[in-house]
Amino acid sequence: MTPPDTAPAFLARHGWGGAEIRPLAGDASFRRYFRVHHGPRTAVLMDAPPEKEDSRPFLAIADHLTGLGFAAPRALAVDLDAGLILLEDFGDARVGPVLAADPTREQQVYEQAVDILAALHAHPAADVRPYDETELLREARLFADWYLPAVGCPEAPGFDAAWAALWPQVAAAPPVLVLRDYHADNLMILDRPGLQALGLLDFQDALAGHPAYDLASLLQDIRRTVSPALEAAMIDRYLGQRPGLDAESFRTAYDILAAQRNIKILGVFTRLYVRDGKAHYPAWHPRLWALVNADLARPALAPVAAWFDAHVPAATRRGVQVTA
Known part of the structure; x- marks a missing residue:
């Protein structure tokens, strides 16, 4: 659960420079998740290697769900080539x-x-x-x-x-x-x-x-x-x-x-x-x-x-x- 080497530069480009990146979770796919801490702000960094995962369906369905009034995590920053998406943090109350x-x-x-x-x-x-x-x-x-x-x-x-x-x-x-x-x-x-x-x-x-x-x-x-x-x-x-x-x-x-x-x-x-x-x-x-x-x-x-x-x-x- 080491963050990808490209994560710090990605975060810096989108206003999260110097943020702390902590392991959060992995799942049955090749996706990995990290929680990003930047002062009082937090977000979730999704690492989905593009050669293994296509993140476009995730973004499209999230937009569809939020458009209908349901709570799907909003994308705060996206770099599909690097396989990185910064997401709204829903906390830990699973x-x-x-x-x-x-x-x-x-x-x-x-x-x-x-x-x-x-x-x-x-x-x-x-x-x-x-x-x-x-x-x-x-x-x-x-x-x-x-x-x-x-x-x-x-x-x-x-x-x-x-x-x-x-x-x-x-x-x-x-x-x-x-x-x-x-x-x-x-x-x-x-x-x-x-x-x-x-x-x-x-x-x-x-x-x-x-x-x-x-x-x-x-x-x-x-x-x-x-x-x-x-x-x-x-x-x-x-x-x-x-x-x-x-x-x-x-x-x-x-x-x-x-x-x-x-x-x-x-x-x-x-x-x-x-x-x-x-x-x-x-x-x-x-x-x-x-x-x-x-x-x-x-x-x-x-x-x-x-x-x-x-x-x-x-x-x-x-x-x-x-x-x-």
Whole structure:
């Protein structure tokens, strides 16, 4: 987490000369984040090497969200050639740690998060690619391509066909902007009113897809447990604000997309371990499997559940074993 050599000159060009740069965080991509201190002012420096990351979608979606009245971090300075962006600082009140320290706030915060989704989905999707069945299957196949080989389980035929039987059930609702990683660790509690009460992060991969996807991402969060009662209440709250949706079809799509997302993440986290050497990601596999097994029990998932029952033995559902 050493700042790039180009950071001091970049900051100096934009009025932050001599600022102190402290490590803040990294993520599953090649992006790194630093907090910049300049007197009483602070900002967040995003280092996204241009040969690894295209930051233009992040900037475009941030502009779109702020234009609609949502709290996305404003860009204070940009140098795409160097891969550096100076961002508004949303502080340290990330929803996950805040609720761990004070569980009494859970209901209120989740209501705010659901209200943001309902309000966002009232608007047409931005100019982004469709989150269609081709993309959904490509993601689901990360499980077959990465997880199965890592646990010594050969891929059996029928995986694609099992998912193909489900896609028509997620194509009915008009597409909305899907942020794709909408969960407690990507939401910041801000001292602002209304829809600005929660700051939005990690939306650069947004696509136009089904409105149930981000709700499933929020309520089936691998990093913190959301009770079945709260999950059900928040689905009801969302549907109450979007009376134009068919509730039964929405709930079916929710179940399918929750399963697709969690199965995809099993593949993603395995790839991060096997290919990128990030040894801590398999530690999440048991929690993911608990979610996946519950998702596969839903009636809408019957074709995919049958494939898993036939080809993914219980012994391989414990996660990838990390080697020294």
